[in-house]
Amino acid sequence: MKKIFRYLAVVAIAAAASACGHVTITTPAKDAHHIESLAQTIETEAELRAVEKLASEYEAAYRQAYGGAMAMKFKSLVEPMLISAGERRDEFRAAEEWLAQQQATLAKHINIMERAWCLEITTPDQDIAKIEANNQERTVLEANIETLTAVKDECSMRYFNALDTPEAETLREEFAKVNSDIESAEQEIDALNIDNEVIVLAYKLQRGEELIVACDEECCTECGDAAECGDIMECCDDEDEE
Amino acid sequence: MKKIVLTITSVVALTACGAGDDRAIILDEQNALNLAYDKSYELCEKITQAANYEEFKSACALLGAYDEAFRTQIGGEPYLIFIEECNALLSDK
Structure with missing residues (x-):
């Protein structure tokens, strides 16, 4: 919920500033500070895009009002802020992907156990x-x-x-x-x-028994783990992984 | 008519019970990391040690409820640790 409000706030500020097609500039340092305060809260792609858009509007406004030098000064102040915001967004994205992968793995474990309980042996x-x-x-x-x-x-x-x-x-x-x-x-x-x-x-699970699967002799000779092969079906896969 | 009333009553009762379970789990934010380790171990033990399918299903439902509670009440690193620990414990099933 907090995340949604924060996102809405960043987007609303960025959208409000650009709604009329222009922004009100003060000084490069002050405006860069405003961009920095928004950039520090960025977690998603959409938030980053909204702040980048606002920054480019400020830059355009400086160029129009004072010429290229002032616009360059503003740009040099905000560029590092946007780069680190981008890096933070990447970190959040990677963390979200990792979490999603872990959630999927947990669901897979449960599903395998459920199937094992329901299998008619x-x-x-x-x-x-x-x-x-x-x-x-x-x-x-x-x-x-x-x-x-x-x-x-x-x-x-x-x-x-x-x-x-x-x-x-x-x-x-x-x-x-x-x-x-x-x-x-x-x-x-x-x-x-x-x-x-x-x-x-x-x-x-159902019988408390271990199912001993005879292994492929060639496979066991290759992996040199014949003793283990009886109850570990994937001894050669394990060997491959090593 | 009687059947419809009975069905609706059952659905309402089941929904109320479900909602009650969710509310019953209140996690201590101050102790979130320890809780993530302890609960993942406790819940996965219940799942792997279940003596029959019914026990397994009920252990899974409890894990699901804690998953939801960790996700919505705490989130962040403790939630990730909770899930990662569950995966580590269940991969040894």
Whole structure:
């Protein structure tokens, strides 16, 4: 609520000052101080734009009334203020994005647990078979992504060589399509990983049992963690991350 | 007619209970950081230790109510810490 009022105040002051198409100037120092007081409260893009607009109107008014030197003096005073306001806006934006990401992660955790509680588990053998089928599907998708990535790289190279030619637009569309295919394959992989996680968690939550998933021997030899592989399905993924 | 009256009464009662729960959580702003750590641990323990689906759902509802209370009454860093701690605790589920 406080945030809304503050935003409205900044926008209202900036809008009121520019409503008649002009601002009343006093001295560069005083007017810069006014801009500074507004700039210090900036948190959003809209607030920053409103204050920048007001500052440019002051600058124009100085130019009109006293010429370029006075306008430059005002500009040199307010420029650092607007730069630091922009940096503060960036920090707020990054913090908001991080918070949104954390909120989404929390919702995902709860959703996975909810699905695990609601999953109708059958027998360990059948559920392990489901996990293995998902893993196979994942392997196919990973291979597809590799192929598509090669196509994308080639397409991107051809696009830069064909810039300013009629072929460029076709290549740009092709690039966008391949990119979107890669994204959807990645989403499918995420969904399969979550499905596996849900199955394993369902056994833990509903029966207090650990579902032991036999691992791919080749995979375990590669990651050298065969002992751990029985209950950690993603040992090779862990290895990749390291 | 009786069915309609019953349905409306139930909806009103449920809404009133829901609103009552939200109001019941009042967080101490002075102690917000400690509260963020303590409550995230306490609530996530309830979620991960739930013995059945009903307990899990009720623990989730409580977490949701505290999430809302932290967001609206305190916000800022303590709220972020509350969410981050919950994520860290639930990722070990």
